[in-house]
Amino acid sequence: MKTLLEIEGVSKSFGSVIANEDISLTVREGEILALLGENGAGKSTLVKAVFGLVKPDTGTIKINGTVMESGDTAAAIASGVGMVHQHFQLVPVMSVTENMILGDEPKKFGVVNIKQAKKEALALSEKYGLEVDPDAIIEDLPVGMAQRVEILKALRRDVKLLILDEPTAVLTPQETDELLEVLRNLAKRGVGILFITHKLREVMAVADRIAVLRGGKLMGTTTPKESSESKLAQMMVGREVVLRVEKSVAKPKEVLLSIKNLRVNDDRKLESVRDLSLEVHAGEILGIAGVEGNGQRELVEAICSMRSRLSGEVVVKGKAIPNLNPRAAHLAGVSHIPEDREKHGLVTSYSIADNLVLNRFDQAPFANGWIRNLEEVASNGEALVEKFDIRAPNASLSAGSLSGGNKQKVVVARELSQQLDVVVAAQPTRGVDVGSIEFIHNQLIAARDAGAAVLLVSAELDEILSLADRIAVISNGKIVAIFSSKEADRNTIGRLMAGLAS
Amino acid sequence: MKLRTSHYLIIAFLAAFTYFYSKDGLVATSVLYTAIQFALPLALAAMVGVMCERTGVVNIGIEGTMLISAFTAFFAGAILKNTVQGMLVGVFTGAMMGLLLALMAVNWKMDQIIAGVIINILAAGITSFYYRQNYSIPSTLDPIDLPVIGAWPILGPVLSFHGPITYFGIFFILGLWFALYKTSWGLRSRAVGEHPSSADTAGVSVSRLRYLNVTAAGAVGGLAGSYLALEAVGIFERGFTAGKGFTALAIMIFGRWNPLGALAAALFFGLTQAVTNQLMIDEVVEIPPQFINMLPYILTIVVLAISAGKVRPPAAEGIPYEKEKS
Numbered sequence: 069m070k071t072l073l074e075i076e077g078v079s080k081s082f083g084s085v086i087a088n089e090d091i092s093l094t095v096r097e098g099e100i101l102a103l104l105g106e107n108g109a110g111k112s113t114l115v116k117a118v119f120g121l122v123k124p125d126t127g128t129i130k131i132n133g134t135v136m137e138s139g140d141t142a143a144a145i146a147s148g149v150g151m152v153h154q155h156f157q158l159v160p161v162m163s164v165t166e167n168m169i170l171g172d173e174p175k176k177f178g179v180v181n182i183k184q185a186k187k188e189a190l191a192l193s194e195k196y197g198l199e200v201d202p203d204a205i206i207e208d209l210p211v212g213m214a215q216r217v218e219i220l221k222a223l224r225r226d227v228k229l230l231i232l233d234e235p236t237a238v239l240t241p242q243e244t245d246e247l248l249e250v251l252r253n254l255a256k257r258g259v260g261i262l263f264i265t266h267k268l269r270e271v272m273a274v275a276d277r278i279a280v281l282r283g284g285k286l287m288g289t290t291t292p293k294e295s296s297e298s299k300l301a302q303m304m305v306g307r308e309v310v311l312r313v314e315k316s317v318a319k320p321k322e323v324l325l326s327i328k329n330l331r332v333n334d335d336r337k338l339e340s341v342r343d344l345s346l347e348v349h350a351g352e353i354l355g356i357a358g359v360e361g362n363g364q365r366e367l368v369e370a371i372c373s374m375r376s377r378l379s380g381e382v383v384v385k386g387k388a389i390p391n392l393n394p395r396a397a398h399l400a401g402v403s404h405i406p407e408d409r410e411k412h413g414l415v416t417s418y419s420i421a422d423n424l425v426l427n428r429f430d431q432a433p434f435a436n437g438w439i440r441n442l443e444e445v446a447s448n449g450e451a452l453v454e455k456f457d458i459r460a461p462n463a464s465l466s467a468g469s470l471s472g473g474n475k476q477k478v479v480v481a482r483e484l485s486q487q488l489d490v491v492v493a494a495q496p497t498r499g500v501d502v503g504s505i506e507f508i509h510n511q512l513i514a515a516r517d518a519g520a521a522v523l524l525v526s527a528e529l530d531e532i533l534s535l536a537d538r539i540a541v542i543s544n545g546k547i548v549a550i551f552s553s554k555e556a557d558r559n560t561i562g563r564l565m566a567g568l569a570s
Numbered sequence: 571m572k573l574r575t576s577h578y579l580i581i582a583f584l585a586a587f588t589y590f591y592s593k594d595g596l597v598a599t600s601v602l603y604t605a606i607q608f609a610l611p612l613a614l615a616a617m618v619g620v621m622c623e624r625t626g627v628v629n630i631g632i633e634g635t636m637l638i639s640a641f642t643a644f645f646a647g648a649i650l651k652n653t654v655q656g657m658l659v660g661v662f663t664g665a666m667m668g669l670l671l672a673l674m675a676v677n678w679k680m681d682q683i684i685a686g687v688i689i690n691i692l693a694a695g696i697t698s699f700y701y702r703q704n705y706s707i708p709s710t711l712d713p714i715d716l717p718v719i720g721a722w723p724i725l726g727p728v729l730s731f732h733g734p735i736t737y738f739g740i741f742f743i744l745g746l747w748f749a750l751y752k753t754s755w756g757l758r759s760r761a762v763g764e765h766p767s768s769a770d771t772a773g774v775s776v777s778r779l780r781y782l783n784v785t786a787a788g789a790v791g792g793l794a795g796s797y798l799a800l801e802a803v804g805i806f807e808r809g810f811t812a813g814k815g816f817t818a819l820a821i822m823i824f825g826r827w828n829p830l831g832a833l834a835a836a837l838f839f840g841l842t843q844a845v846t847n848q849l850m851i852d853e854v855v856e857i858p859p860q861f862i863n864m865l866p867y868i869l870t871i872v873v874l875a876i877s878a879g880k881v882r883p884p885a886a887e888g889i890p891y892e893k894e895k896s
């Protein structure tokens with residue numbers, strides 16, 4: 069098979085951070101190359117260089133034998149490169165259709181033919197099994213849906229080399245399987261694929277070859293046959309990683325979080341949490357299993373008082389949380405790891421240190437009355453960067469310059485480093501590397517053991533099964549069953565999630 | 571809110587029209603005719619803002635662009651003894667001002683407010699330094715007597731007999747609306763103004779589009795300046811634009827960055843001014859003229875206060891695009 073992409077000696081630094089160091093890689097036609105590496109290893113930087121979004125300091129990139137001018141995205145597109153971006157490149161105020169056609173619009177007499185575009189969007193969504201509403205506005209969509217749009221957008225153009233930067237982080241297991249199938253078919257047709265993921269299972273399932281980056285350097289390439297999940301993990305992190313969660317038996321105590329007859333609307337003003345009641349005890353992790361879009365997001369936002377409740381109560385430590393007052397929820401002891409770290413977790417233009425005190429910047433010791441205590445903020449920042457292994461040269465850099473997984477770690481660090489009563493964790497390990505998943509899981513268990521009530525929402529059934537002490541299945545805005553972790557059975561839960569009676 | 575703007579307009583319009591018509595039909599039509607004349611430069615100037623801000627570039631240099639274009643249009647017209655050539659010079663001057671703004675904002679990634687201030691200061695300086703008395707243009711641009719429409723009752727004399735820039739301007743605004751919402755240029759421009767990295771990753775060159783739009787917008791500003799000097803009054807004075815370029819920004823916001831919304835808002839402003847003028851002439855109200863001259867500014871403040879907090883500007887406006895920061 070012909071070589072499609074040649075990366076030769078590419079290096080790139082951002083200030084003092086060396087993101088890529090002398091990397092050489094090739095992708096052949098019809099080949100699926102998986103790119104693995106810890107958060108901040110330089111994966112995104114490398115593929116962005118291929119797509120002309122980052123100008124390498126040295127090195128060349130050849131596509132089909134032609135040297136690409138660095139930093140020329142249009143040229144990369146013209147030579148058949150398509151990319152699914154880790155940070156969605158979607159215009160928030162525009163519709164799904166408009167986003168999909170941007171840059172390559174179907175036209176009739178110079179006018180955008182939006183009808184045809186819509187038809188195309190629907191056909192595409194059907195063809196690849198990724199359901200989207202072509203008229204929906206991007207900013208109203210949950211991340212899973214936005215991810216589908218981002219993928220379809222890349223598939224719409226006839227690509228020869230497809231780059232996917234963590235496309236599966238927010239997809240449901242079924243969607244992931246379908247996407248992997250799509251990738252296989254594309255590869256059969258000769259498309260070269262460069263696929264970034266943190267999920268080793270996916271790598272083992274589809275990759276022809278695997279390249280591992282660590283600290284900006286290429287550690288080597290291997291194949292699924294020659295390696296195993298634990299070997300890959302070790303290659304990425306440089307130490308042994310426990311892929312299975314180890315925890316003691318929970319010792320649940322009094323109820324800390326109780327939700328009574330909660331009803332909440334989603335963004336389209338449809339009732340998506342319907343008369344839901346739930347109790348979480350101190351010292352336990354309650355996992356919410358469900359297919360995304362069954363009210364999890366609205367439930368979490370209503371608990372944290374970020375979304376208006378139609379009726380019902382959220383009670384923390386015996387005190388009802390007022391409606392639409394996130395600060396009151398925080399002060400009552402609710403820690404929140406939001407599912408969308410970019411939108412609700414971080415102010416990307418602020419420093420890492422400021423982001424780490426975002427919910428308590430005005431409280432001692434980070435402030436004396438009205439005056440902020442910047443020294444304390446800085447030292448807290450450095451300490452948490454150290455403790456949570458956030459890969460950044462120092463905490464005074466902007467949070468926006470962090471890699472995706474490290475952004476997530478900043479949010480986790482902030483929320484788990486305070487007095488813990490109730491922890492609401494929505495997709496806490498989304499986009500996080502295996503080493504950090506282990507770390508975050510251990511932190512959640514530690515929070516539980518310290519007496520916190522942990523509510524874990526995750527689209528990963530595996531995560532729920534391995535972490536939760538009790539598992540509540542949500543379907544259509546209602547809790548349809550609750551299991552203890554001993555009774556929990558994958559198939560039963562899967563059927564319940566899909567809305568079938570068990 | 572787009573609706574609201576037009577509602578205000580219709581109510582104000584009907585009230586004013588009924589009032590004047592009940593007194594004298596001729597006066598009523600002349601008030602409306604003047605309203606269009608007052609509105610046009612504001613509407614065109616607001617289009618400059620719309621075109622720039624929709625692609626993410628803040629332009630507070632509209633005032634300066636209009637001023638210097640009115641200046642060059644007038645003196646070129648006077649020296650060449652040709653009003654039409656003067657207008658072309660005015661439009662060209664405006665385009666050059668746009669190009670200058672694009673250079674500062676896109677290439678040099680300067681703070682766009684400062685870039686706009688520079689243009690305003692530059693224009694004020696040049697136009698007063700080189701200002702000469704005793705020049706005159708051969709004639710203002712000839713008004714056009716519209717066939718058919720001109721013969722309509724009531725509306726005929728309101729719509730007919732405006733100058734060429736007025737008619738062109740109105741068609742331009744309608745065309746801009748269509749282009750902005752229906753063509754790929756519009757889709758791309760709006761994407762660049764909202765989320766430039768999305769456009770970039772779709773293969774749309776952010777800087778090229780910003781250059782194009784800001785320069786073209788400058789030309790429109792030049793046309794607005796030419797209108798004032800060559801079509802509306804036929805003279806040039808120091809500080810001739812009298813804040814219209816700033817009022818235009820308020821009109822753009824009131825019109826929600828939508829060309830039609832801004833046109834409606836401009837007509838509303840124009841009507842208010844025409845009505846007040848007529849009331850003064852009729853001596854219905856006795857207000858010192860200074861207060862009348864304050865009217866556009868007061869109205870601007872009121873309008874901004876009404877729409878503040880409810881409008882949503884293009885998300886990326888004022889932010890230079892840097893590729894590797896996305």
Ligand SMILES: Nc1ncnc2c1ncn2[C@@H]1O[C@H](COP(=O)(O)OP(=O)(O)OP(=O)(O)O)[C@@H](O)[C@H]1O
Nearest residue numbers: 082087107108109110111112113469470471472473
């Ligand atoms: N625009 C930027 N400015 C400054 N530093 C940057 C920038 N982009 C990336 N970096 C740094 O370069 C390093 C590599 O980042 P990159 O995004 O390539 O990591 P990654 O492997 O994709 O990680 P993740 O799995 O978390 O997405 C990180 O340390 C990051 O902080």
Ligand SMILES: [Mg+2]
Nearest residue numbers: 112154471472
């Ligand atoms: Mg990345």
